[in-house]
Amino acid sequence: MTKQLCIAVSGMHRGDNPQPGPAVIRSIRRRYPSAQIIGLSYDLLESGLFSKSDDGVDAAFLMPFPNKGPDALIERLDEISEIYPLDMVIPCLDSEIPNYIELSDEFKSRGIKTPLLTKKSFDRRSKDNLFQLGKAAGVRVPRTIVVSDLMAAHRASEEIGFPLFLKGKQYGAGLVTSSAEVTHMFHSLMAAWGGPVIAQSAVGGSGDEYDVVGLGDGRGGLLGSCAIRKIMLTSNGKAFGGIVVADPALQETVEKIIKKLKWWGPFELEFVKGKEGHELIEMNPRFPAWTDFPSQIGCNLPAMLVDMLLSRPVAPARVCEPGRMFIRHNLDLVGDISQLAELSGGSLINDAQPNLLQSLEPVN
Amino acid sequence: MSANRIRKEEVNGGNAVHLSNLKIVNGCLAFDVCSGKFHRISESAAFVIGELKRQTPLGALITSYSQCFGISPAIAARDIELFMNDISVVR
Numbered sequence: 001m002t003k004q005l006c007i008a009v010s011g012m013h014r015g016d017n018p019q020p021g022p023a024v025i026r027s028i029r030r031r032y033p034s035a036q037i038i039g040l041s042y043d044l045l046e047s048g049l050f051s052k053s054d055d056g057v058d059a060a061f062l063m064p065f066p067n068k069g070p071d072a073l074i075e076r077l078d079e080i081s082e083i084y085p086l087d088m089v090i091p092c093l094d095s096e097i098p099n100y101i102e103l104s105d106e107f108k109s110r111g112i113k114t115p116l117l118t119k120k121s122f123d124r125r126s127k128d129n130l131f132q133l134g135k136a137a138g139v140r141v142p143r144t145i146v147v148s149d150l151m152a153a154h155r156a157s158e159e160i161g162f163p164l165f166l167k168g169k170q171y172g173a174g175l176v177t178s179s180a181e182v183t184h185m186f187h188s189l190m191a192a193w194g195g196p197v198i199a200q201s202a203v204g205g206s207g208d209e210y211d212v213v214g215l216g217d218g219r220g221g222l223l224g225s226c227a228i229r230k231i232m233l234t235s236n237g238k239a240f241g242g243i244v245v246a247d248p249a250l251q252e253t254v255e256k257i258i259k260k261l262k263w264w265g266p267f268e269l270e271f272v273k274g275k276e277g278h279e280l281i282e283m284n285p286r287f288p289a290w291t292d293f294p295s296q297i298g299c300n301l302p303a304m305l306v307d308m309l310l311s312r313p314v315a316p317a318r319v320c321e322p323g324r325m326f327i328r329h330n331l332d333l334v335g336d337i338s339q340l341a342e343l344s345g346g347s348l349i350n351d352a353q354p355n356l357l358q359s360l361e362p363v364n
Numbered sequence: 365m366s367a368n369r370i371r372k373e374e375v376n377g378g379n380a381v382h383l384s385n386l387k388i389v390n391g392c393l394a395f396d397v398c399s400g401k402f403h404r405i406s407e408s409a410a411f412v413i414g415e416l417k418r419q420t421p422l423g424a425l426i427t428s429y430s431q432c433f434g435i436s437p438a439i440a441a442r443d444i445e446l447f448m449n450d451i452s453v454v455r
């Protein structure tokens with residue numbers, strides 16, 4: 001009898017700035033309906049913990065924040081593994097990845113599979129190195145200056161010219177149109193995320209935003225990808241709706257980046273269309289929150305990642321048909337105060353099995 | 365007839381639309397598979413775009429257009445000319 005797969009996934013909150021965890025879980029269950037899913041959570045109120053649907057978890061555990069470092073992470077995962085022996089962990093938040101990279105040998109010795117991203121690749125795509133990456137790969141990136149203090153932020157803004165974006169190293173960004181706004185935005189980014197702050201030129205042109213989710217094979221190749229134009233955006237610029245595009249120029253740009261980085265595993269590339277074509281504004285080292293959309297049209301990248309981690313043959317993903325689209329739909333989930341009480345003790349075991357949707361893979 | 369949603373400034377934000385990338389959906393929507401933009405269009409605009417994609421010669425297009433919509437060839441020719449001007453950045 002085959003052992004039931006036990007997979008831990010983080011990033012469980014689907015708020016107005018949704019995290020990818022539930023979408024990754026839903027995709028995995030399309031191919032592995034009986035997988036046991038463990039949610040790794042940083043807050044009692046992460047919405048995914050309350051889902052009884054196919055994106056829900058079998059159990060959830062509170063985790064130490066990433067800034068506690070790799071030792072705290074591995075210690076907690078060891079505790080979890082005593083109850084639920086983990087086969088793999090799929091971190092879904094940018095801030096978690098450095099700890100996972102640092103612990104790669106520890107995971108190997110424990111037989112726990114995690115994405116095999118290297119520190120070098122991870123660092124090269126960070127916001128402060130993105131401009132250099134663009135240069136090396138032959139891809140347009142808006143002019144970027146990294147700043148550590150307010151004076152430098154003002155100097156960079158003058159140099160780049162208004163309007164421009166100020167961005168936190170890992171999260172957060174805001175458009176600034178004047179020096180006064182620079183001061184305010186710089187302080188809020190520093191307070192929320194710490195330094196440095198990245199000043200990035202706003203892209204002129206149509207301003208249309210494009211996102212690409214994909215999976216790199218670690219040798220410079222692309223195992224699958226899906227490109228969308230964002231057709232609905234939240235107030236903070238997140239995709240609330242998107243439509244598949246088939247643009248050979250965009251595809252070529254994506255392939256150049258992945259080849260240059262020899263990227264292993266999931267990624268999300270964010271572009272804005274400028275006067276001279278697509279400009280890369282960010283590369284995220286994980287699946288995006290909309291990753292279950294391509295899974296529903298035959299391009300199940302999270303399930304492919306599981307196959308890769310298990311060293312199973314990975315069939316190339318189906319090409320997503322242009323014109324297929326998604327619209328996000330928020331629902332109210334019912335919880336109970338007893339769940340909060342249980343989770344505040346560190347873990348939550350769901351008695352009821354998630355209402356698994358069997359054979360969710362699209363039929364050819 | 366008008367392709368009023370396909371304005372030059374919209375399609376030409378640095379990137380003109382290629383006719384070959386336009387897909388007419390249900391006769392009322394022009395979808396650019398490359399840029400992901402879509403535009404509501406009239407039945408007559410859908411007809412003309414469809415014929416242009418099939419590379420129908422202008423003379424034949426005028427004839428079929430006038431027959432389809434029950435108008436004289438002269439009016440059809442003017443209508444098509446105005447439409448072509450309107451979408452001149454579509455190539």
